[in-house]
């Protein structure tokens with residue numbers, strides 16, 4: 001199986017709960033390696049750009065407000081089939097529907113404040129990684 005990369009964000013509800021280490025353990029136990037990581041406060045411009053595909057959705061304003069409401073941890077994860085693997089580790093968007101042991105089941109509060117982001121395709125992973133990291137920041 002091919003080793004690939006995905007982009008992850010530990011969202012503000014999780015950093016507020018001091019859960020970065022707990023979430024990183026679930027990521028690592030799930031077979032992914034954290035090959036870049038930085039804690040930042042996302043600007044409005046960064047959040048609007050990052051979620052531009054959701055601009056027409058009714059929750060867009062709420063989503064941008066939430067993502068800029070506190071620190072986030074942006075990460076690059078590497079492993080076999082990293083994109084689908086991390087989606088599985090995160091669990092369903094709505095924590096009420098997430099499988100046992102997933103990040104969202106373990107830690108998330110609601111469909112909006114759902115603790116983690118993970119890319120949905122290899123193509124989007126590359127785009128999202130480039131929004132927050134240069135190649136020199138990523139040590140695989």
Ligand code: GDP
Pocket residue numbers: 059062063092093111112113114116117118120
């Ligand atoms: P994901 O790929 O599992 O993160 O889900 P989506 O791409 O469908 O949505 C992106 C993000 O928008 C989710 O992770 C949530 O933080 C947020 N979101 C999705 N649906 C809702 C909703 O109904 N209400 C609110 N407030 N936020 C939502």
